[in-house]
Amino acid sequence: MKNPHLPRFTAAVLLLAAGLLLAACAGDRRETISLFIWDDFIDPDVLTQFEDETGIRVIVSNYSSNEDLLAKLQVSPGQYDVIVPSDYMVQIMRRMELLAPLDYGLLTTVEHIDERFQGLPYDPEMDHSVPYLWGTTGIAYLENVVTDPPRTWREFFDPDRSAPYRGRISLLDDSREVLGAALMALGHSPNSRDEAEIRAAGELLRAFLPLVAKFDSDAFEDSLAAESTVLIQGWSGEITLAKDENEEIRYLLPQDGTVVFVDNLAIPASSRKIEQAHLLIDFLGRPEIAAQIVEFTYFGSANASANERVDPEVLEAPGLQYPPPGVARYLEDVEEAADLYERVWLELKSR
Amino acid sequence: MRSRPWLLLLPGLLWLGAFFLLPLAIIAVVAVADRGAPVAWGFGWSAFGRLWDPLVVPVLWRSAWIAAAATLGCLAIGYPLSYFIVRRPKRSRRLWYFLVLIPLAANSLVLLYAWTTILRPAGLLENLAGRLGLLPEAGFGLLWSPPAIIIGLVYWYLPFMVYPVYASMERFDFRLLEAAADLGAGVRTSVVRVLWPQTLPGVVTGCLLVYMQTFCSFVVPDLLGGAKTLMVGNLIQQRFLSLPQDWPLGAALALAVVAALAVVVWISMRVQSRLEG
Amino acid sequence: MVPAVELTGVGKELGGQKVVRGVDLSIREGEFFSLLGPSGCGKTTTLRLIAGFETPDEGAIRIRGRGPGRRPAFAREVNLVFQNYALFPHMTVWANVAFGLEMERRPKEEIRREVEAILALVRLEGLEGRYPRQLSGGQQQRVALARALVTDPAVVLLDEPLGALDLKLRKDMQIELKALQRRTGVTFIYVTHDQEEALAMSDRIAVMHEGRVLQVGTPEEIYERPQTRFVAHFIGETNLLEGRLRPGGNGVVEVESDGLAFAVGGGGRSSGDEQVILTVRPEHLVVGRRLNGGLENRFAGEVVASAYHGSERMVHVRIGNGVVLRSRVPNGSAELPDPGDAVEVGWPAAAARLVSPD
Numbered sequence: 001m002k003n004p005h006l007p008r009f010t011a012a013v014l015l016l017a018a019g020l021l022l023a024a025c026a027g028d029r030r031e032t033i034s035l036f037i038w039d040d041f042i043d044p045d046v047l048t049q050f051e052d053e054t055g056i057r058v059i060v061s062n063y064s065s066n067e068d069l070l071a072k073l074q075v076s077p078g079q080y081d082v083i084v085p086s087d088y089m090v091q092i093m094r095r096m097e098l099l100a101p102l103d104y105g106l107l108t109t110v111e112h113i114d115e116r117f118q119g120l121p122y123d124p125e126m127d128h129s130v131p132y133l134w135g136t137t138g139i140a141y142l143e144n145v146v147t148d149p150p151r152t153w154r155e156f157f158d159p160d161r162s163a164p165y166r167g168r169i170s171l172l173d174d175s176r177e178v179l180g181a182a183l184m185a186l187g188h189s190p191n192s193r194d195e196a197e198i199r200a201a202g203e204l205l206r207a208f209l210p211l212v213a214k215f216d217s218d219a220f221e222d223s224l225a226a227e228s229t230v231l232i233q234g235w236s237g238e239i240t241l242a243k244d245e246n247e248e249i250r251y252l253l254p255q256d257g258t259v260v261f262v263d264n265l266a267i268p269a270s271s272r273k274i275e276q277a278h279l280l281i282d283f284l285g286r287p288e289i290a291a292q293i294v295e296f297t298y299f300g301s302a303n304a305s306a307n308e309r310v311d312p313e314v315l316e317a318p319g320l321q322y323p324p325p326g327v328a329r330y331l332e333d334v335e336e337a338a339d340l341y342e343r344v345w346l347e348l349k350s351r
Numbered sequence: 352m353r354s355r356p357w358l359l360l361l362p363g364l365l366w367l368g369a370f371f372l373l374p375l376a377i378i379a380v381v382a383v384a385d386r387g388a389p390v391a392w393g394f395g396w397s398a399f400g401r402l403w404d405p406l407v408v409p410v411l412w413r414s415a416w417i418a419a420a421a422t423l424g425c426l427a428i429g430y431p432l433s434y435f436i437v438r439r440p441k442r443s444r445r446l447w448y449f450l451v452l453i454p455l456a457a458n459s460l461v462l463l464y465a466w467t468t469i470l471r472p473a474g475l476l477e478n479l480a481g482r483l484g485l486l487p488e489a490g491f492g493l494l495w496s497p498p499a500i501i502i503g504l505v506y507w508y509l510p511f512m513v514y515p516v517y518a519s520m521e522r523f524d525f526r527l528l529e530a531a532a533d534l535g536a537g538v539r540t541s542v543v544r545v546l547w548p549q550t551l552p553g554v555v556t557g558c559l560l561v562y563m564q565t566f567c568s569f570v571v572p573d574l575l576g577g578a579k580t581l582m583v584g585n586l587i588q589q590r591f592l593s594l595p596q597d598w599p600l601g602a603a604l605a606l607a608v609v610a611a612l613a614v615v616v617w618i619s620m621r622v623q624s625r626l627e628g
Numbered sequence: 629m630v631p632a633v634e635l636t637g638v639g640k641e642l643g644g645q646k647v648v649r650g651v652d653l654s655i656r657e658g659e660f661f662s663l664l665g666p667s668g669c670g671k672t673t674t675l676r677l678i679a680g681f682e683t684p685d686e687g688a689i690r691i692r693g694r695g696p697g698r699r700p701a702f703a704r705e706v707n708l709v710f711q712n713y714a715l716f717p718h719m720t721v722w723a724n725v726a727f728g729l730e731m732e733r734r735p736k737e738e739i740r741r742e743v744e745a746i747l748a749l750v751r752l753e754g755l756e757g758r759y760p761r762q763l764s765g766g767q768q769q770r771v772a773l774a775r776a777l778v779t780d781p782a783v784v785l786l787d788e789p790l791g792a793l794d795l796k797l798r799k800d801m802q803i804e805l806k807a808l809q810r811r812t813g814v815t816f817i818y819v820t821h822d823q824e825e826a827l828a829m830s831d832r833i834a835v836m837h838e839g840r841v842l843q844v845g846t847p848e849e850i851y852e853r854p855q856t857r858f859v860a861h862f863i864g865e866t867n868l869l870e871g872r873l874r875p876g877g878n879g880v881v882e883v884e885s886d887g888l889a890f891a892v893g894g895g896g897r898s899s900g901d902e903q904v905i906l907t908v909r910p911e912h913l914v915v916g917r918r919l920n921g922g923l924e925n926r927f928a929g930e931v932v933a934s935a936y937h938g939s940e941r942m943v944h945v946r947i948g949n950g951v952v953l954r955s956r957v958p959n960g961s962a963e964l965p966d967p968g969d970a971v972e973v974g975w976p977a978a979a980a981r982l983v984s985p986d
Contacts, residue, residue, distance in 0.1 A: 067593040074389050167492050168472060173578045175593070214495040214577025228471040228494070338595040343406070346589075349581045350410045529681060530714035533707060534775070535731030544727075548718045 032057045033081040033276045036072070038263065039064065040241075041084065041133065042284075043296035050283050056276055064218055065174070073098060077270035081277040084263045088176070090129045091122040091333040093266070099128040100267040106278035109285030114304040116322070117262055121332060129264035130281055131302030133293070135236040136323060137177055137259040140221075142248040145230040152256040153185035156233075157208050166211045168230040170223060173215035175345035176331055177259065178205065181233060184257030190329050193337040202344035209348060224249060235261075240298040240319030251318045258323040259331055262302060294320075375609070382602035389591075389598045398599035402607055407586065414583040417497060417572075418565040421504035422512075425561045426554065428505065429512035434546075436513075437520040451513050459507055463574050466503055470494040470575070495577030503575040504565045511564065512557040519553025520546075555619050563612050583608055630693040632657045632783055632815040633678060638687035640673055647673045649839040651687070655783075655817060655832075660809050662818045662826040665836035666862070671819045674836070675785050678817065679708045692782050705782035709789050713772040715760040721747070721771050722756040728779040746778045750808065765793050766801060773808065783815045790825065802829055823863050827851060835859050842986060853895075856986040860907040867913070867953050869906050880924065880977050886949030891924040893977030904982050912979035913955035915943050915971050923974035929953070931965045945973045 035042075039062045047058045061080075063069045066089040073080065073093075085093055093099050104110065110130060117131040139156055141149045146165065150156040162169060171178050180190030182201035192198060213229055221242035223229045236251065243249045265284060267277045283289060290306035300320045301307060307315060314320065322328065334341065385393035401407075436447040454462060469475045470493045480486040493499050523546065531541040547554075569584030578585075583604065590601030633655040640648040648670045655661045663671040676682045678689060688695060691705055707728070715724050722743060729739045747753055750770040760768055769789060776784045789805075790798045806829045809816045820826050826833050827847040834844045835858075843850060843859045854860035857868060871885030883890045883906050892906050919926055929947040943955045943965060953973055957964065965971050 065592070067596075071389070071592050071596070167490075167495075170577075173573075209579075212577075212579065215579060216577065223471070226468075226471065227473060228467075342593070342595055346406050346581075349579060350406050350413075350586075524712075524714065526710055526712070526714045527716060530708070530710060530716070531727070533679060533681075534728035534779070536727075540731065545716055 030055060030057050031276065032059055033273050033280060034059045034061070034079065035082045035280065036061055036063060036069065036080040037082075037084045038062065041263070041297060041299075043293055046284070046289055046292055049289070050280060053283070054276075054279055056279065058280065070098075073268055073270075077268070078272055079270075080268055081271040081273045082280050083266055083268055084132060085129070085266060086331075087120065087122045087262050087264070088331045088333050090264050090266060094123065094128050095333065098269055100269045100271060100274055101127055102130065102267070102281075103274075103278060106275070107282050107285070109282050109287075109303075112285060112287055112290070112303045112305040114302050117302040120262065120330060122330070123264070129266040130285065131262045132265045132284065133237075133297060133299040134260060134262045134302055134322075135299045135319070136253055136321075137172070137181070137233065137235055137261065138239075138251055138253045138319075139231070140224060140234045140239045140249060140251045141231045142224065142227060142246070143250045144248045145227075149231070149250065149252065151252065151254065153181045153254045154256055156231075156254065157182060157185045157204055159207055159211060162208070162211055162231065165231045167213050168228070169211050170214050170216050170220050170229045170232040170234075171212055172220070172233050172235075173217045175341050176334075177233070178215070179341055179344060180259060180329075180331060181254075181257075184254070184329070187256070190257065190259060191332045191334055193334055195337075195340060198337070198340055198344055202348060205348055206351070209351070215349075236319035237297055237299040240317050243317075253318075253321065253323050253327065255327060257329050258327050260323060260328045261331065263299075378602045378605055381598050382606050384599050386597055386599055389596045398597075398603035399607075401597075401600050402603055407604070410581050410586050411583055413580065414566050417500060417504070417580075417582060418562050420501045421508065421565040422558050422562045424501060424505035425509050425512035426558060429509055429516055429557065430554070432509075433513050433517040433520050436517060437523075438525075448513075448517065452510050454506070455510050460570070460574075462506070463503055463571065466499075466506065466575060467494060470499050470502070494575065495579065497576065497580055499575040500572050500580060500582075503571040504568060507568075507571065508561045508564055511560040515553040515556040515560065516550060517553075519550040519556075523549050552623050555623050559616060559619050562615065566612065567608060629657060631655055631690075632659070632692060633817065634690045634693075635674075635678070636688050636690075638674070638677060638684045638689060640670075640677060640682060640685050642673065642682075647839050648677065648684075651836075651839075651841050653834060653841065653844070655815060658813050658815055660806065660816045660818065660829060660831045662820060662830040662833045663836055664820055664823060664826040664833050664863075666821055669836040670839040671821075671836045672787060675708070675787055675817065675819050678783070679706055679785055707776035707779060707781040707784050709772045709776045709784065709786040711787045711789070711791060713760075713768050713789075715768060715771055715775070717760050719759075720756060721752060721758050721760070721763070724760070724771055725774045725778055728775060732779060742778055746774045749777075749811070750774045766797050769793065769801060773805075777808075777812060777814060781814065783817060786816060786818045788820055789818075790820075790822075798825075805829065827863070835862065837862075837986075853981065854907065854983055856984045857905050857907070858986055860981075860983050864909065865954065865956075866907045866909050869908075869951065871904060871906065873904050881982075883982075886951070888927065888947070888949050890980065891977035892980040892982055893924065895981060903985075905985055906980050907983050908975055908980040910942065910954045910956040912975045913953060913973055914975065915945060915955045915957060915965060915973050917965070917969075917971060919972045919974045922976075924977035925980070926972060926974035929971055929973050931967050931969045931971055934965065934967055945971060947973065 033056055035058050037060060042060070047060065051057050063072065066086050069083060069085060070089065070092070073083065090099070107130065110126070113131055117134065118126065123129045139150060150158070150161065155161055179198065179201050182204045183190050183192050183197060186197070186200055186204060188197045188201070216223065220229070220232050220234045221238040224232055224234070224239070225242045225245040227246070239249060239251045265281045267274055271277055284293070285303060287303060287305035287309060290301045290303035291309035294301045294306060294310050295314055298314070298317065298319055300322070381390055382398050383394050383396065385391040385395060432451065436444055436451070439447055472490050472492070472494065474494070476493065477486055477490050480491070527545050527549070528541050531545045536544065567584045569582060569588050572578070572580055572582045572585055587601050587604050590597045590604065631654045633653070635651050635653040638648060638651045639646065651674060663674060665671045673682065677684055716727070719727070725743050725746060726739050729742055734742070747756065750773055752767065752770055752774065755763065755767065760771065763771065772789065790801050793801060802825060818826070818829065830847055832844060832846055833850050835842045835850060837858050843855050850859065851863055854863060860866045861868065869883065869885050869890060871883040871890065874882040874884050874889070880891050880893045883892055883904060890906060914923065927947040929945040931943060932946050932952060933944040935942045940959055941957045941964060943957055944952050945955060946952050955973060
């Protein structure tokens with residue numbers, strides 16, 4: 001079939017495209033930097049304040065996993081100016097030399113960083129990253145359904161104990177988190193590099209898998225709020241937020257090991273706007289700004305001075321409690337053992 | 352002036368080169384490179400060796416049967432649907448046809464989320480079944496299972512079945528059905544012995560389109576399958592995205608899938624040309 | 629004897645239009661019966677009603693005395709040869725022909741025998757393995773016939789089956805079809821808009837117009853003794869004259885038209901009304917410079933046109949009242965008038981008939 005209007009239509013589309021291109025090139029001469037960050041991990045209002053103050057516009061894009069971040073950074077160097085990798089990913093990126101060294105001459109607000117988050121093993125001198133927000137990986141459940149919740153990972157992964165919730169349990173879609181929890185249930189370190197220990201964790205999960213509805217890192221809190229799931233492994237911030245939707249949601253820190261993750265502000269080595277990137281990191285470290293972010297995200301701030309300004313009611317939420325001494329664990333780069341983790345993970349999923 | 356007909360081909364060739372051959376070439380280069388961060392330039396076939404992993408084979412097998420089930424599902428719904436549409440009066444036919452194509456225009460992710468609210472425990476479906484007294488005590492357990500993946504795939508890819516089947520039925524001479532009835536054939540016999548063989552080329556094309564796309568899908572198994580049921584698309588995605596990265600293996604896997612599907616296409620083209628004599 | 633097909637008061641409305649109205653037909657066993665009429669006259673719908681593809685809104689259809697009930701097409705002992713043949717393109721000649729027998733679940737051996745016999749009858753031996761697209765139009769036509777005949781139905785319906793063939797082949801197929809019908813003795817109901825075809829092949833013809841049957845009769849009856857203006861006009865060629873009836877002598881009536889008087893001796897209907905229509909075929913008109921006596925009708929006129937048709941010539945003559953009459957003059961006759969010649973035109977009273985104005 002011939003369409004007599006096609007040439008005209010094509011011309012119109014070309015004109016439109018050309019117009020947009022021109023607008024993109026010439027229309028906006030303001031300076032911009034690109035922030036690559038987790039979904040819902042910053043209050044947009046903060047960025048508006050930053051722009052008002054410095055005239056630098058921040059373009060935000062999101063990723064949903066550290067691995068996603070890494071791959072995009074590798075594929076499009078120079079695209080991003082500020083990124084927010086988690087602890088072990090900072091370690092990996094340092095090893096790969098993907099991060100620019102920080103210039104502390106430009107960072108005046110680091111003095112507010114909580115001592116607990118200084119000198120962590122993944123970046124002991126903080127020379128490539130500044131801790132931003134922290135959270136925990138814990139157990140969430142619906143109180144009206146799960147009357148006797150598991151207090152530990154050992155209890156959580158006990159097939160008999162969890163049997164009543166068969167098909168209503170979700171785990172994170174994250175090999176290190178899930179195998180890490182299983183390792184802790186067996187009394188091992190979540191960073192174990194011992195093949196026998198890792199395989200034993202895999203066996204524990206294999207026995208537990210028939211009860212599992214899904215692996216989900218993106219929408220686990222929505223399913224819990226909708227009561228499609230009733231007992232889950234999840235991250236503190238999302239779960240605290242989901243409480244607004246369903247009052248039955250409870251969150252607890254497993255006593256045999258709670259992973260604490262710290263997400264850090266860092267600058268890719270490939271960034272061409274290192275100076276402006278420092279400006280943003282410094283701005284986010286201001287106590288009043290950091291406090292505003294806590295109230296938006298319900299994640300804990302690494303900024304000690306910020307917490308004094310946060311609504312005390314928010315600070316009391318279980319999701320913002322730091323695990324007691326001896327319970328907190330950090331995930332670390334396991335280097336060559338990563339292949340084994342992935343293999344055991346794949347064996348679980350390709351069953 | 353001498354005419355240069357090959358100039359007319361140039362845009363097509365450029366398009367083919369830029370959007371098909373170039374990406375394929377890049378993937379091929381990655382597949383023979385070495386593992387690194389993310390790849391180290393080198394040359395070797397080791398990634399293809401890693402394909403024969405006892406973990407990869409069951410995933411390929413599962414992709415094959417889930418895609419086959421989804422294709423059959425699309426056919427089981429798409430064929431009668433196409434028949435229904437093509438028998439409408441000419442004016443309403445267009446309307447029906449566009450209704451079928453609408454899901455293509457909407458955001459598929461949103462539609463898949465809608466399916467989760469239908470299929471989930473205590474969701475729409477279980478609610479409805481509960482009211483009718485048809486709900487087993489444990490629920491259907493549909494969401495986050497292979498059947499949910501198949502339902503999602505059938506929903507998503509149905510238009511790709513309807514399009515070619517409908518086109519072949521539009522060309523079909525429906526007087527042949529009258530002729531069959533006149534000679535004593537019942538409805539089922541007429542469809543099986545007259546309509547079906549005549550529309551088979553459209554059916555083959557539709558099955559091919561659906562099978563190829565469902566075989567490589569990764570969004571539906573994640574969303575509706577609860578990420579418990581890996582398909583080859585998930586595996587490729589993981590090799591690229593999750594740690595430890597293995598881009599050469601991901602690329603080799605992608606190439607293997609392309610090759611396998613090329614064989615399927617080749618076979619069905621042979622079948623089709625035989626059908627058309 | 630029970631008629632093969634009987635229609636009583638059959639009416640059918642399609643798309644808000646009455647396409648078939650009050651049709652009564654009785655078709656005898658073994659007859660070659662044609663439904664003849666222009667397109668849109670309702671003949672194809674009548675055929676589809678008999679085939680069972682449509683159900684009548686009113687009236688009844690009986691096949692060999694048995695009522696239709698609500699039985700579908702296949703339960704009837706009626707097979708249809710479609711206008712475009714509707715051969716199954718993906719089946720061989722053999723499979724096409726065997727289809728009806730397979731539907732009747734006849735034994736394999738019997739199917740083989742019957743198919744072979746019918747293919748021999750329509751002279752298609754050796755083409756069993758061909759596909760329809762590998763056959764000529766005439767061969768496809770014969771496959772369609774064989775397919776309809778092989779189950780030994782009470783009636784075979786044919787919907788303009790020769791329409792797609794070229795003239796020469798059509799003439800041959802007419803003879804072949806007729807011979808085939810004679811040999812098998814199966815009742816044929818044949819739909820066509822081609823009056824020559826109908827005249828050449830049929831035992832009887834029903835002429836249809838605007839959903840009604842106007843006249844049923846043998847080809848001779850239809851041609852020689854048309855009862856309505858439409859039948860006279862549609863079948864062959866004719867001269868039609870309108871006028872007023874005037875009593876005459878010797879069993880002859882006279883029609884006065886624009887000051888001229890025409891003697892009509894061929895009978896036909898006169899509704900008793902004064903206004904009548906008379907018809908006289910061109911071959912009955914004689915043209916000459918001076919005609920012999922003995923013709924009841926004789927008029928002076930002028931040749932206005934003369935068209936050559938091979939074996940004959942059609943001469944158009946304007947007579948006194950301005951009416952132009954057409955006369956068919958065989959070639960080779962003594963004098964052939966040219967346009968402008970003053971001539972006489974005449975015909976016997978017995979050749980003229982009165983027809984009703986329908």
